[in-house]
Amino acid sequence: MKAEHKFKRLDTKVFIISFLVITMIFFGISKIIIYSIREYYFSRMQEDSINFAKSYSYSLSKAAEAKDVVNELLEEKLLVASRAIALYDGQYSNQLLKELADILKVDEIAYYNAQGEIIYSNVDAMVGWKAYEGHLFYDFMMSEQASYIAPIKQDSKTGKYFKYAYFKISDDRFLEIGVKSEKIYNFLGSFEIRKLLDEIQEVEGVAKVFFIDNQFNITRSSKTHFDENKIITPEIRNAIYGNREYSYISTYDEEKEYQAFVPVYLENIKNLENIKIGTLAIGQSLREAEEIIKNLTGVILVALLIIYALLIYIMISTYQKNEKLIHLAYYDGLTGLPNEHYLKEILTKELEKNEKARRALLLINCKNFRMINMTYGYDYGDEILKELTKRIQNLEDGSKILFRFSADRFALFMKHYSDQQELVSVVNKIIKAFKDPFKVKNVEQNINVEIGIVEIHNKYDHSDRILKDVSIALSGVKENDAGYAFFNKVMENKLQREDLIEKEIRAAITENDTSKIYLEYQPQVDLKSNKITGFEALARMRTKKLGFVSPMEFIDVAEKKQLIVPLGNFILTQASEFIRDLTDKGFKDIKVAVNVSGIQLLRYDFTDTIMKIISDTGIEPSSLELEITESVLLGNYNMINEKLKNLRNHQIEIALDDFGTGYSSFARLIELNIDTLKIDRYFINNISIKDSGDIITGDIISMAHKLGLKVVAEGVEVPEQKNYLMGHHCDRMQGYLFSKPLSKEKALKMLFNQNK
Template identity: 45%
Template sequence: MKQKHTCVYKNQAKRKSFRIALIYFILGCLWIIVSDMLSRFMFSDSLILFNILKGLTYVTVTALIIYQLICSAMKDFINTEMKLKENGMLYRTIFEQSPIGISIAHSSEPSSGEEDTYQDINPMFCKITGRTKEEIIRLGWAHITHPDDLQLDLDQFKKLQAGEISSYAIEKRYVKPDGSSVWVYLISASLNNEKYKHIGLVQDITERKIMERNLQESERSKAVLLSNLPGMAYRCNYDREWTMQFVSQGCFELTGYTAESLLYNKNLSFNDLILPEYRDILWCKWQEILEKGLPFQHEYEIITASGQKKWILELGQGIYDDNGTVIALEGIIIDISDRKENESKLQRISEIDSLTGLYNRRYLENILSATMITGVKKAILLLNLKKINSIRLLYGYNFSENLIKTLADTLSALCFDHIRLFQVSFERFVFYYEGYQNQEELKRFCSTIIETISKIQLLHIVGCGIGVLEMEQSGCDADCIIKHATIASELVEPNTMFGYQFFNADTDASVKRDSFIREALLNAAHHDINDYIFLHYQPILNLKTNTIQGFEALARFYDENIGDVSPNEFIPLAEETQLIVPIGKKIIGIAFSFMKELYTRGFENIHIYINVSAIQVLKEDFIDDIADMLSQYRINPHTVGFEITETVFAENYAVINEKLNELKNMGIKISIDDFGTGYSSLARESELNINCLKIDRYFINKIRFDKADKIIISDIISMAHKLGHQVVAEGVENEEQKQYLIEHHCDMMQGYLFSKPVDEASAIDLLQKTNLAAAIKQ
């Protein structure tokens, strides 16, 4: 470019010089001719002086003319030079700061640096290719072009060089020094100049290429998704017919109709496929969703071309224009018939008892909730089988389950359209009675139930209490109804094998009493426990030595507003509210204080047995708490015993049994309380980490009357001894019972025959008298 400007300037200078010389020559000739003619006519006498004046005048005039011409030429030169500099600076600025890459006369072959052709590369070109200007010129563009794109570029470049084309444009890749590629859009054009033969303009299009590739991948994925979608994709108008603008090919498998038959309602509209009961619901649902701008999701049924009903899940969204107007709906529709069928099966399974085939508590609660407010009188009659676990203990699990199935079949015979039977737990059945006239009708039905079940002889061992609740009098939810009916069944006369009890004002008072007890328990747990709970101690008599071997610590509860509260009342409530954990810990502390008192009086070998709940045992830090308390009170663990009921093994058997093993390893004695009424069986006793069994008073009471119960007791004692366990009989109240136990080698007994539970002072006094008297006899 600079050489071109220099050439132009030289031509202009030559033309200017020639013009000055020509003017000077013409003026000089004219002056000589004119001056000579004047000198002959006017100054013939003073010719020398005239010639001098003529010469000076000529020199002066010509100097002025030359000066003017030279000044004009210099001004033109300076202006031209300045324009050249400005143009050069503008060119470099554009070249250097251009947002696209520019290469001038860049060769495809490597450069030796001796070529005549001028080559230039701007900074953007260097940035795009990741190379320096010198490296680009040295290597040549063919070397840095991606091999897959090189041949096309070379072919076009050769045509450009040959003059076959004036320019070409291609998309190609340059290879950077790190091996990565950059996509560019290249425009190459020829220049009508010997040295500046061609120019290349390069624009980085890598991001666009990535977007195109992602779009292609997206389109491919979309095609794969649509072809494998278990349903169909759609785009439709927002109208009541759901006029389809687009439907994927999955339409045929889903509906039995081809996609073409639904497009623009050609043969039928999609609305025709929707079951009538869902059409208005679906329209209202879409209206609600679109107003809020939320995604749509709804399940409904369609009818296929074959007449089959299918459950579908529609997932969609509205498409809006710039004004926020809905112009279409888009989404997918998936066949969920299999899922719905499985849900239906699971629901049936969850609502039906697997043993008896009766509807369970969940189903009953749904019915109670749905029919809470009607004009029809309704009641539930809850059958609570007492001591069903006694049958399980005596005859095994399979036998007891068969008994429940037999009972379910027998009770089912009492059902009618207005009377339905449910099994709410293993030992509880419920009759749901609708449309009865009065309470007398319910009483007659209770009598019919009792008459029916009393024919099953084994149930005379179990017993059954019926709790009746008239729902219009309850004023509570389904769970509360079942709970109140259960409370009523528990209040049936204990000495009655079969009976019924209505939930009334008295039972309601019992519920309110529960509420007061809960509040008192809360205070006991978080304040001074001695204000509410104290311990009585019932001696455990060794039947071989006739001495007191230990005491069972029995918690007693008193509140100045409620009065005395039975353990059968407050212990279950404490467990239900989880307050048994802090209260139980305080009870253990009271028992340990009593043991310290025994130590100071010389009774270091007397055992104290403390009742603990499964909730306490399952507490993560229970073992650590016991170890800390033993250390704090300085108690010998070998004189401590924990009593647990069989029911603690109903759940979390392995965890509880392992914790009992840890307690045993510490030296603490473990006893199963009320054995024979709960979860365990003689067959499983060998698996339990225990030291002792305590036979429930239920069996002891029947020693005088029931031969079968005698056999059970003797078998329990014998089996326990074979397993290395001691046996304690609870509730011994007469000599006949005691003698029977001695004859069958029972180890220990406790009961009113020897002593009722007493306070600490009386327990110490009784201990001193009994053991001292035994020592004197020996």
């Protein structure tokens, strides 16, 4: 059990799990962020690459369109010129052709015979030139075509760029028309695919560019060694075939590239359809991108590491702080022992186990420790507690654990003991440990202990009930001399009854309910005149819940629960109201005696309270007599005697009750501020049972008279006692021989009858 309960700490599993969770979250977030950065950057790069490729694919499309438009215009011009020249068939001459060339704005007109020789031309140098095999005109002449327009090419005769058109006029005659295309050729050259690819290649970050035809052949490339290669990658081929944009990361010469493939279309104005002429592929180096991603990832990882380190620091700090808080919450700072909260937790866990093992709780009370604190100070008391703890801790073992329960109380939890005798043996060891005095700062102190014991059975369902029962057991220690007590049901019933009595007393005082707590009045009779000279007010308690409660019981509860002062004032007020009734009915000389406790007398405002009650009820102070017992004088004689003097100065008489049973002596009576001496019933009873020579009651009466005190005999029950008292000149008597205590109404009725 010591291993189980000795040290209460935070569950490190929770901390470790939290640490692992945070670490996993950290790495997870790091991975997600890094992946997101790469994905974001690559997606942007993909978008930029596609857009970049699209922009140049547009240029390629427009270049192809421009070339077609220029070609169409040139062809249209050549066709128009051919129709005009054909009108002069049979009239051709060098001069005519020169004139027609100027009119039609063409550069060359040549008339061929059936052998392919130029007969007439606007260019004199060309007359007599004969077409040879392999020449475009020769191929046309040998064909069955009526006309043919050739693409722009370099003329074999002059070395200049021309666009020629050939027409068959008859079976043996041909017409050639040529337009100089040097400038046009240079202009269209700017739209050549290779030039555009070279231009793209010059853009920063572009690694390579190539153009792919619809048969997956690389027809043009910024890297010439790629020309005439064929695309074999299935994903790229599928994208080209499906006319889709496509991008992916590839590695070439150990360097990563981001390649984008964008289809290139030629707008066909005639049939309003776009004709795909190929696919533009652009590869961009990822070196810079990878560097940016690496740097950005590094920055983010550093930030995350700082956050992670901060979180771990907070966790460790929180763990350490919680450890301190747990120690503060569950351990006593002075002795280092586990405290009441820890005890409750252990008791709760033990009850949850529902074991058959025998368990018990011992509550150890240091009876005079508070007095030591008040006498020597709290620092001295703390040192005593440390020494005291060391002695009790010697009893700890695997089946016992010691707690500091409160300022002057300790608790010892026991488990696996054999029987009650073993518990008693442990209790005796504790009591023995306190036998030797504690020496602190060269001052020896004896600590008196009392121990309450409760055995923990399965009937208990809550730790508070166990603590309540052990406290009840502790309160029952004073009823025996053993120094310890086991809890039993009688103790609990007694405590519950005391609690109910306390509630009823409080209710009566708060509600001014004289039906619950009321007064009865026992007459005091003058032994000479046999008339009533006064009454003693006796407090009684009767409630619906409790029935009749003896004065000894409810007065004891009132003293325990610090209710004796308000209860005493409540009784004094009732007695004063009775005096007022007596006065109103003409009995001004009748005194009413009321018992007051030592606690009331010790209050600094006691005299003021008495005088206020007298003032509020409108009675004469001389009609009130206060009774005190001899025990009240112990320890506070001078202070109380001074208060009695003050009360007498206010015309309030003082009676010493139960004389002869306490510690007063006639020597002390000489200086005591009292007016009346009440002889205890013990001495009155002796009158009937002892020989006359052994009875000292008469001596007491005689000595009291010599001191100037009046004498009242209590408990007179038989005529023999009355006769003795009369023979020894006792002033008054009180007892069942004359009357039992009476209600206010009956007391008034008896007073009317007796004092006629």
